[in-house]
Amino acid sequence: xxxxxxxxxxxxxxxxxxxxxxxxxGDGTGIDIWPAARSVLDAAAARHGRTIAWKEVLAGQRAYxxxxxxxxxxxxxxxxxxxxxxxxxxxxxxxxxxxSLNVALRQVLDLYVCLRPVRWxxxxxxxxxxxxxxxxVIFRExxxxxxxxxxxxQGTPEAKRLIELxxxxxxxxxxxxxxxxxxxxxxxxxxxxxxxAIAYAVERGRRSVTLVHKGNIMKYTxxxxxxxxxxxxxxxxxxxxxxxxxxxxxxxxxxxxKDAIADITLQQVLTRPDDxxxxxxxxxxxxxxxxxxxxxxxxIGIAPGGxxxxxxxxxxxxxxxxxxxxxxxxxxxxxxxxxxxxxLMFEHLGWTxxxxxxxxxxxxxxxxxxxxxxxxxxxxxxxxxKCSEFAAAIVDRL
Numbered sequence: 001x002x003x004x005x006x007x008x009x010x011x012x013x014x015x016x017x018x019x020x021x022x023x024x025x026g027d028g029t030g031i032d033i034w035p036a037a038r039s040v041l042d043a044a045a046a047r048h049g050r051t052i053a054w055k056e057v058l059a060g061q062r063a064y065x066x067x068x069x070x071x072x073x074x075x076x077x078x079x080x081x082x083x084x085x086x087x088x089x090x091x092x093x094x095x096x097x098x099x100s101l102n103v104a105l106r107q108v109l110d111l112y113v114c115l116r117p118v119r120w121x122x123x124x125x126x127x128x129x130x131x132x133x134x135x136x137v138i139f140r141e142x143x144x145x146x147x148x149x150x151x152x153x154q155g156t157p158e159a160k161r162l163i164e165l166x167x168x169x170x171x172x173x174x175x176x177x178x179x180x181x182x183x184x185x186x187x188x189x190x191x192x193x194x195x196x197a198i199a200y201a202v203e204r205g206r207r208s209v210t211l212v213h214k215g216n217i218m219k220y221t222x223x224x225x226x227x228x229x230x231x232x233x234x235x236x237x238x239x240x241x242x243x244x245x246x247x248x249x250x251x252x253x254x255x256x257x258k259d260a261i262a263d264i265t266l267q268q269v270l271t272r273p274d275d276x277x278x279x280x281x282x283x284x285x286x287x288x289x290x291x292x293x294x295x296x297x298x299x300i301g302i303a304p305g306g307x308x309x310x311x312x313x314x315x316x317x318x319x320x321x322x323x324x325x326x327x328x329x330x331x332x333x334x335x336x337x338x339x340x341x342x343x344l345m346f347e348h349l350g351w352t353x354x355x356x357x358x359x360x361x362x363x364x365x366x367x368x369x370x371x372x373x374x375x376x377x378x379x380x381x382x383x384x385x386k387c388s389e390f391a392a393a394i395v396d397r398l
Contacts (some may be wrong), residue, residue, distance in 0.1 A: 002053035005083045005349070007313035013083070015349045020053045022078040026088020026338075027060040028323025033335035034088045036391035040361075041342045043395045044354040055082070059101055060090035071101050076108055085316045086345055088338055089323040102318065103149070106142045109314050111307035112189065113196050114140035114283075116290040116320070117344065121359075123366040124298040125378035133273045134296050137206070139197040140286025142307060144189045145221075147283045151181035185221035185282060187228055194229040195236065196310050197280035201255045202240045208251075209241070211259040212281035212289065225282055226259050233257045262289075269293050290320070301374055302336030304344045317345040331386040334372040336362070339391075361397035365390070 003016035025034045038054065045052055057075040064070050079085045090101045105111070116138040120131040128134075152159040154177055162180050166172040174180065194211065201209050211230075215223025230243045241255040249256070260268070262285045269276055269292065281289060294303040305320040319338040327333050339358070346355035366375070369382040370393045376384035385393065 002051075004081075005313075007083065011311075013313050013349065015351075017050045018053060019084070019349075020055050020082055021345075022055045022057045022075075022082050022085040024057055024059050024075070024085075024087035024090070025062070026319065026323065027062060027091045028089060028325040028328045029333045030088030030319075030323065031329055032327075032331050032333060032387045033319065033338050036335040036387045037339040037342055039388075039391050040339055040358060040394050040398075041346070043398055044346070044357045044361075045351070047357060047398060048351070048354050050351065050354070057085075059087070059105075071104055076105070079105070079109060079314065079316060083313045083315070084345065084349065086338070086342060087316060087318045089319045089321060091323055103147055105316060106307050107149075109307075109309065109316070110143060110312070111309050111314060111316060112141065112143050112192055113306075113308045113310065114138075114142045114286060114290075115306040115308055115344065116140060116286070116294075117304065118290070118293045118297060120297040121302070121363050121366060123363070123369070123379075124302070125375055126297060128270065128296045130273075131297050134269075134293065136269070136273070136276050136293055137200065137204075137278045138286055138290050138293070139193055139200070139278065139280045140290060141189055141193040141225075141281070141283050143283075144184045144186060145283030146181050146183050148182070148184055150184065151179060154179040183218070183221055185225055187224075190225045190228045190282075191232045192311075194232050194280045196308075197278050198233065198237050198241050198255060198257065199310075201278045202237070206255065206277045208256040208258060208277045210265070210276055210279050211257065212262050212265045212279055212285055213259060214262045214285065215259075216261055222262075222282055222285075229259070229280065230257065265289065266292055270296070294320075298336075298375070300337060301334045302340060304337060304340035306341065306344045306348065308348070315345070315348055317341040317348075331388050332373060333387055334374050335387050335391055339394075357398055358394070361394045364397045365393045368393075 002018045002020045005019045006014045008014050057078045059071050059075050119135045163174045197209050211226050213222040213226045215226045233241050233243050241257055242251045244258040294300045300321045303320045306317045308315040321337050343355045343358050371382050372390050376382040
């Protein structure tokens with residue numbers, strides 16, 4: 001009989017050896033990458049006497065086709081009840097239609113951290129000379145900024161009223177043919193994000209946390225994010241972390257908290273990647289930065305992601321790429337993103353032994369140049385295999 005993952009009164013997850021974990025297969029190539037990733041996750045868990053009772057739930061195109069609802073309430077309820085889940089890519093139309101289902105899940109469960117670790121795996125093709133210097137963990141705020149969905153469409157009565165209100169009340173002159181969005185950045189949202197980043201850095205022996213912002217222009221949103229991050233460091237972490245201005249850049253044995261402007265950060269993660277360790281940033285900056293850094297180590301095809309509420313214990317781990325529908329059902333694409341998201345999930349559950357096994361076996365497979373087409377076309381003397389065959393090769397090396 002499988003058991004539930006629970007959140008203890010001590011603020012830690014209590015994980016049985018046979019937990020129920022909901023999953024969304026995903027749209028498009030989800031039909032290929034999820035079974036492949038699952039086979040590796042199951043094999044790695046079994047090596048350590050554990051089993052997962054996978055519980056399928058629906059979202060996206062398949063949910064709409066079967067139920068008429070893009071995000072059924074039963075799916076939300078399952079993630080809420082079981083705390084931890086995993087998902088493949090979901091359909092999101094551009095420029096209209098439904099809003100992002102990924103964003104909706106993050107907001108309805110208040111998954112305020114988007115956790116994106118980015119590192120290089122030996123043998124993975126890279127466009128930079130020293131991909132081994134890339135070892136960053138990005139904490140992206142997940143619930144506010146322009147992703148809050150507070151926007152009105154150009155030409156609508158709502159846009160007209162908002163533009164007139166802003167002119168009358170604030171003296172802000174906005175072109176009447178504009179769409180308008182609101183960018184909320186709160187003390188609450190900023191501090192809990194930075195709190196999670198610093199705690200992670202302390203627990204994992206990381207050396208620094210960089211607050212990335214565009215506060216030189218957006219002084220009362222992103223500039224405030226920066227200021228609140230330093231304030232939190234002094235208030236809650238003074239014994240284990242210290243801000244740059246409070247130590248002159250010499251933190252001793254404490255974690256150094258520093259900040260950087262977003263645009264220069266996008267340059268420096270290329271030119272000086274070893275200057276960055278843990279990064280804490282606002283929602284849109286985090287979106288850009290996560291994909292830009294991932295490009296240095298093989299692309300988002302193998303980039304993992306997790307959406308986490310460290311207070312309630314909820315977490316949904318996900319493939320970070322799109323659905324690539326033209327490849328769906330071809331058993332072709334790289335399952336690395338959803339697989340490594342599963343590794344991230346295992347680490348979150350405390351199954352670090354199984355997680356390490358998968359990483360080791362993945363590296364061994366790539367080192368032998370057994371890869372899917374996306375890597376094979378960039379490597380000499382590679383053996384190109386199908387998605388399912390790549391997963392089987394990883395299982396063989398567990």
